[in-house]
Amino acid sequence: MSFQLISDATPGTYNIIAESTPENIAHMDSFRVEEYIPPRFSVSVVSPRTLSVLDESMKVNISAEYTYGQPVPGNVTLQICKQVFSYGRAQNCLKDKTQKCLNTTGQLGPDGIYHGEIDLSPLNIGLSVFGSSLNMIIAVAEEGSGVQVRENHYIGISSQLASLTLDYESLQQHYKRGIPYTGKVRLTNEKGEPLAHEEVELQVEGLRPIQKIITDQAGVAEFHIDTSSFVMPNFTFKATYQNPALCYYAQWETTPYPSTEYQVLRFYSKTGSFLHINGPKETLSCGKSYSINVQYIVGCDAAGDKTTFYFLVMSKEKIVLSGAQDVDLTTSKNGSISLNIDVTSELTPSARVIVYGVLDSELIADSINLFIETCFQHQVSLSFSEAQGPPASNVGLQLSAAPGATCGVRVIDYSLLLLNPYERFSADTVYNSIPHLSLYGYQVGDFNLEDSTPPCEDPNKEIFYNGDYYKPISSYSEGDSYEIFKQLGLVVGTEYSLRKPVVCGYEIPEHVGPIFPIRKVAFGGMAPVLMADASGNRESIETVRQDFKETFVWKMVVVDSEGKLTLTEKVPDTITEWKGSMFCLSDEQGIGITTQMANFTSFLPFFVEPSLPFSINRGETMVLRAFVSNYLKKCITIHVTLGQSADFDATPQDVQQDKCICAGGRAVYSWNVNAKSLGQISFTLSAETTHIGDTCDGPNDPSQQSRKDTVIRTVLVEAEGIRRELTSSNLVCVDGSNSEIPIGITPPDNVVPGSANGYVIALGDIIGLPLRNLQNLLQLPYGCGEQNLARLAPISDVLDYLNTTAQLTDETLQTGIRFMNE
Template identity: 25%
Template sequence: MDVKRIFRHELFLTFFLCCVNGQTSEPFFLVTFPAVIQSGSEAKLCTSVLKPRDGLMDIHLVGNDNQTTLLLQKKTNEELHHCFIFQAPRVDAQSVQKIRVEVQGRSFKFVEERKVMFRPYYPLTFMQTDKPIYNPGQMVHFRAVTMNSSFVALDQMYSMVVVEDSQSNRIGQWTNVSSIRWILQLSHQLNPEARQGMYALKAYIGERMIVHNFEVKKYVLPKFEVTVKAAQTHSVGEEELKIEVCGKYTYNQPVPGRAWVEVCRNPFEYVTVPGVVRPCLNKTAEMNKTGCASFTFNTSAFTNFRFEDYLQDSLVIQANLTEEGTDTVMTKSEAVSLTYEIGKVTFVDLPDVFEHGSVLEGKIKVAHFNGTPIQNTAVYLLEGQSWASRLLQNLTTGSNGLAAFSLNTAGLPNSDLNLMASVTPEVRDTYKKPYFTTDEKNIRLLQPATSYTQTFSELTIEKIEQPLKCDTEITVTIKYNFVGETASNINTAVIYMVLSRGVIVHHGYKKVNVKTSSGAASGSFSFKLFVGADLSPAVQILAYCLLPSDNVVAGNTVLDIEKCFKNKVSVQFSPASAVPGEENTVKLSAPPGSLCGVSAVDQSVLILESGRRLNAEKIFGLLPVQSVSDYPYDVEDEQECLKVRPRRDVRTDSAYEAFKAVGLKVATNLAVREPQCLTYKGLNYQRNFYDVYYRRNGGNFAMSRLAVESLPEVTSAFEVTIRTVFPETWIWQLAEVGYWINAGSCEGSGHHHHLGDGCLLSVL
């Protein structure tokens, strides 16, 4: 038997299936649990008993010392879909143990073991400075906050807090300092002759170290900000590149003046070929009343070069804005990716499966790079692979850019069909040449579903607009499409699970009873899910079921959620806008008992350093798990070789990958995973990504190669006031809810201030 054929076919794995008269013994069971579980937590595992039969299911946790702990014992005489809570062992360091599932009756016994990792999660700690950048001699204000993985604030003793300069010299130190009502707030005076560079704040909790960096350098606050708007990607098929340069003062007024823009295409750094030049174009324009200037460049000047192979596939934009009256110049740079793709060819309305001898119908769409359809253009339908294709039909697109086709499959091979759509009748080299993409679609041959053949059935989870809003209820719809099942009536349970931050948070199932028509049946059902802050920043949904052919089908998806917190905080200036010298008050609203750390800095500071500001993204980045997409290497389970009989097909079932994609381990006696090793006629075939290695017991190895927060716009005139004070940090204080914070006199010359706040409420 051809080894390549074994692995080119989709693979099939059975877990110790006992066979009686050629039929698989019952019951079937499937136990799922997270591959990584927090030490000492209340963990959850979910069980399904399918095709029940009198027996007993025992689930044990097997420790490293082989001591066992009974987690669950259930009878298997009735169908079961339920989750159970168990206490995870407390460990000081990550520990890989095993969960053993035993199902035993009078005439059957199944034993399955799967690895599981228990990992201690440390409290989350972040540090915050009032500004991201300081002049030498300024005061650095900073805070440290510690909380658990549910964002509940904790009082914390810090064994040491230090400040290090750009040469790692310690210039400030505090020992054994504790937070007061959850927040530690300290400050450090920089030396007027302080070295410039990146400084580090380090907080130690036992052996753990938390680091926060800030910059010290001599600077002058910018008066205005420059933005450059251009397409992220530009196609060589588009002759014009449009660029807009805008300038705004920190108080939202447009900047008068003129803009100069230069666009260049740089050669690769390593190029030393004589004659290679850096093509550039530049233009100048006056700013309009809105503070913007528009430019259009002909990009043909950057392509069709003799030395084009030595030029980078990107355009670099540099914009200089010169303020009228002062000649103050601000610079902004952007990069635009350059692509040789000038259009797209895609299949539309093409089925996933077909019956041999039927007429296959579909459409091909041709569009420009920007998505506009192309009419009256030739497009070709091909069959085979890109390196060995066969032309089937010549087509022409209509006014909507679509070309419809009908294909009689009677004259085609009785196998899966690989179709390609292209604007050329053969595949061509597209390197550094304008091209249309080629679409490729594999349509599978419909065959009766058995446990030894590939299943075409699938479960899909309907897409929902993302990110999901917090504190809302959503409807999750699961669609099922059962194809090739020989049973005239399909009665099964579709089990679904919702995970957040690597933990099972919701579980349910829906009984589905549908009649098949021409070997197919489809439908959908829905369930409600409340999206609370405890689910943020994402939920993962898994659905699976067992079909009459004993195939397991599964589907999964990830839904992003807006980053939100249980504490709802609002901040208001009173009045909302003020003239220089006017008193202003900041009002905070938060749950009773909250302690808020409030800061307000001059907007000009954030123009200099916009990326190093505490925000929700950075807080959620502290979580040990946000979502899961794989198993850690340490918990991958070893597999025994699958014995292959002649004429037996082996296949890949996507069910295992669906479980793995949400970080769930699955212990089951059902076929859900492809083998990494096959035994055929005394040879063991070991599979890796590219190769199949085989050996005869006692023999040598041989190898065969496989193919493988913004303020409102200010439009009215304002009174100019001479600025007498120049603070960069306007507010840096702790406030309990219910108090008013007086921001003092608003002495800025029409400046905006960026207000940040974080309120903590401990519920321990």
């Protein structure tokens, strides 16, 4: 399905609505109509994310690159301002409340990169009792055109020269008595760089001694906490980097040393038996196999000489994999098993692995999350027959998909992705559109399938054990196997122990939601034409370019019975990189989407490129600039001309016509242009070589062909003055015959010549255009007499209108009748 957008469409957002009935909107998407010039180059900035109060300078790398991959010549302007965070009366402590800024400029190198080292002393980022940061505004201006691309970067200023962070992905919410609690801590400096071979102290609250761990080359230190003697409902461990050489100022609102802490909750088991899964934390790749280690500890009287551990892998609300493994317990009640999982598209985008064991009187379990790359069963690919070629040449698009699949192919100009990098249709958006990727709990619609809570235990019940009397207590923050199954939406039918006991008075308060651990951190045109010149030398290469569309390919195709198809397409005339993507639908294998874009660069070693605005006003002077780029390995002398036209007058700014450009260089030509006509007007620019050699002053190289590039571009010329619109409306009742409607609109006396235009809109439904969802006007009358009448009166008119316009459904009709009867 496609439609043609009108040429004078009003800029703004438009909605596309696909609906099965007037009351059921199946899907709505939107697009924007804008007046824009595609960006010709991108800018990237490499700078520190954080500076320390001791830094006196900062290194910045700024690079600019054209969409066809070549470096941009130009200059760089940086403005760096210090922002101080102070509030209330603290602002009165600042002697100078004005924002401090420094400005610097530089030049992009031949590789399109600016390497700068900024002196920060004017900003005085050193000792301060207030928090502060730097805001860096970067502007890159292209040489000759003055076209700018701006970037903003935020840089923090830290008084802590080191930072400790926990790897929360490796941390467990609960500890299980007898299984070592493991985790990782990372030590970095203020710039985020790892600090290797440094000592970090780890202390469990209320316990001695302090554990000392050493960071590796990545600044990471792994720790193990022995839990064999732990019985407390929770414990907190704290990691600290105590380096006395660190800078510290007593008035800073920070701790003397970088530290971080984490609270771990207890996990319940009736027999002291536990399972603990150690799985990969990184995103798993489809088509690969991964090993998952499962530690177990079984209580002395919990099982015999052998037991079986079962595992399930769940994704998208269903069980995808299952299996079991027998374990011999005769030699040891502690050990580990290994599970191998083959990652397929059935597990995308995430999966839950649960391992459980049925002991003599208890069911124990553990689970983990696996993050899977977004892939599909339907494997598709798109590639170009070559990586680079000239404009207007033919290039092959090679498609691979399931046999007979229908595929949508899109190839667009890279500049469109610079304007809006957000990909609206991707593997992630497909999976995110699935209503339920995982299950949780036992609530299904209006039904709660959860078993009733077992009765609580008497808190006054005394137990005599080993010469002492004990009373039961419980903690609502404690984890148990029942909660693991509940999180996965699995219903367990068993008589064995699954839940933790709850003592009366220790139930979970109604206002308390799910229990999470506490984290605390303290910071320290036309194809080339061969032509013979007048002297009989080698044929010259001439290109005429006028097709500058931004969408190269946009079509639906069907692959053959082997799942292959090759499309041959003519490349547009833009010098740029083209980005191709594809999705396919198959009855057998479903949807498939390319994961990597196919790239093709249309390029010429010698070309001319004008810099034009989207529109100009008639009567104003526009400066038209033409850039001639030389990517040949020789020096060239060029001649540039602007074709004459009755639509405009042009006066060249440059006195010198023949200019010398050596390899990698370019020249700029300028004209003052005054438009005389309204609407789209064309500019024809031609650049041709008059000499090619090792130097511009030396002999001509007979092995080199002369070249000529012609570009035809258009600009919209709008009328001068102020836009004014006059409207005339008529209501005509047509009863079985044609009607003629006289329309007369007299333009004002001072109308700008050539600017008057008009259009006619004919509507068969006079209120259908501005109104939608009229059925929502049906409201149940209630209240006093006036309120009842105000809601009752429109019902019959709304039903009549919906019926006349074929929008009335049985459901809406019955609703209206019920409201009037009640």
